[in-house]
Amino acid sequence: MSALHARLSAIVLAVCLLLAGQALTTPQRAAAADPGYLMVHFTGDSATGQRLYLAHSADGLRWNDLNGGAPVLHSPIGTKGVRDPALVRSPDGSRYWIIATDLCIRCGSTYTNGSPSFVVWESTDLVTWSQPWLINVAGAIPGGRNAWAPEAMWNPETNDYVLYWATNATVNGVFKYRIYYARTKDFRTITTPQIWIDPPGTTPIVDTQMTEVPAGVGPYRYVRVSGDNQNTVEGSNSILGTWTTLGTLSSIGLTGHVVEGPVWMKFRDRDEWALYIDHLNSNGVREYRPILTTNPFDVGTYRLQPATSYDMGGTPKRHGAITTLTAAEESRVLARWPNTPAKRLQSYNFQDRYVRHTNLDVRIDPDVTPAEDAQFRLRPGLAGTGTVSFESVNMPGYFLRHANYDFRLAYNDGTTQFAADATFRQVAGLADSTWSSFQSYNHPDRYLRHYAYQLRLDPIATSTARSDATFRVTS
Structure with a gap:
């Protein structure tokens, strides 16, 4: 019995010391x-x-x-x-x-x-x-x-x-x-x-x-x-x-x-x-x-x-x-405002062109000047987990946003509608799985694509459209 008591006493003492240690370290943490x-x-x-x-x-x-x-x-x-x-x-x-x-x-x-x-x-x-x-x-x-x-x-x-x-x-x-x-x-x-x-x-x-x-x-x-x-x-x-x-x-x-x-x-x-x-x-x-x-x-x-x-x-x-x-x-x-690196979106079928904003309109262009007009930060999606939103580097607070299936660079007004319009799912490229395509969050049958160099939100049904809707995320 004495051995058992000694063992129990040792266990109780160890527990007390452990709790005391936690009590001492918790305020510091x-x-x-x-x-x-x-x-x-x-x-x-x-x-x-x-x-x-x-x-x-x-x-x-x-x-x-x-x-x-x-x-x-x-x-x-x-x-x-x-x-x-x-x-x-x-x-x-x-x-x-x-x-x-x-x-x-x-x-x-x-x-x-x-x-x-x-x-x-x-x-x-x-x-x-x-x-x-x-x-x-x-x-x-x-x-x-x-x-x-x-x-x-x-x-x-x-x-x-x-x-x-x-x-x-x-x-x-x-x-x-x-x-x-x-x-x-x-x-x-x-x-x-x-x-x-x-x-x-x-x-x-x-x-x-x-x-x-x-x-x-x-x-x-x-x-x-x-x-x-x-x-x-x-x-x-x-x-x-x-x-x-x-x-x-x-x-x-x-x-x-x-x-x-x-x-x-x-x-x-x-x-x-x-x-x-x-x-x-x-x-x-x-x-x-x-x-x-x-x-x-x-x-x-x-x-x-x-x-x-x-x-x-x-x-x-x-x-x-x-x-x-x-x-x-x-x-x-x-x-x-995490330290997310600035990225560009390169067109798959016009590889000298990149998504850029100009006077708040959004298109794909070569030789973008200033270079920051074609730079975006891929933020966690404004409307849902596992999604992305594109924030302008040189116009912070402005995001790529569709309205009537057309794209603009627009200031985030904090509304639910804005968040949904500015949110996309990044998926395997429709024309090349090693690239990326971006599916609309609130119109999942439509994707970000260029048409006549302008950015649009369209359903994708042809090989040309698949190429138009494919981009490389690059620095």
Whole structure:
């Protein structure tokens, strides 16, 4: 009996140790699996750089480009370029907005001849975005010209959003950039703009970004940093109330226009903040660089991070926005913009021709210029598992879609009808099984094919049609 008891005791002890080990390791695994952070940004002054890009980070310091480093949104309106995006989440998390500067340097705009408007997108899930619209903010300011660097934050005191930005205008005989604000509920209409920040004399101010700090962390509820040559840090208990100067970034060697586009980020797993700055490095290249602090109200605690402590990923990261993701948001974002390679669809019976879009029409052509017009990402089908949809590389958000059996490149409006029209089953090539054909999801008796070089959705009954409906997916 004693031997049996000893054996049972050993088993119980082993089980207890196993459970204890699991109890100790489970929180660590949960912490490691916490959702991460999303950054929306632009990359530079080129035409493709002035679109919107996404990056993801698990720890807030090491970033990975999404969508293969290609843009996820572009603007077909205004100047057709966007910069300095802000990402706004509604208080209940049911709605999102991206607001960006309407400016396209080197493609028609200049820094002195920009736009009085911002470009705005809206979403209910962070992945399907509306068509953009323009909101004119500088036009309501006497003598106002450009509108730059929008930001917005929900204000519980007024039960709406405070939208703030930089506009150059003459006030009291002084022409310069100041920070203006207006209130809005929908980013379509605004109250009359008012001056929010106006440094003394002729000192201009262009970029300002604030964040809300949890109660009990310090003497203020909000902290902001402004690009005013000294890069001033201020605190306040009311967004539209009085702000107190706390210091400047000159204490860590950052002064003048060397710094742009500050953006705050709170680490989710500790009481520490990152202040990312669009920094002109010693090589004359602009790039984001983090400053860390455990007390955003004490500028003396700010620590400019060495290059070995962070990784900004493959594409340049310029003035953008960072948000902490929920698990559901992260799942949707990573599924929507995986690093899927760009592909082309080569015609089987006209092998010098490839599927391409031109003015939103879709056809097969040789020698496609620009080459991106013939590049698509084969996404998981919008309407069903085991299917594919074709998203344009240079017009992200636009998919090959049939309507009345004709093909167009169309913007995904998020409807069930669009998803079905833009979804296909990839099957063995009808003319050659080593190639591919694409069967319509909602008209399974019809296939994607070309006819007189135009793309159509047709039933296939002849050898010519089978050849027209056969393609090679190639890089």
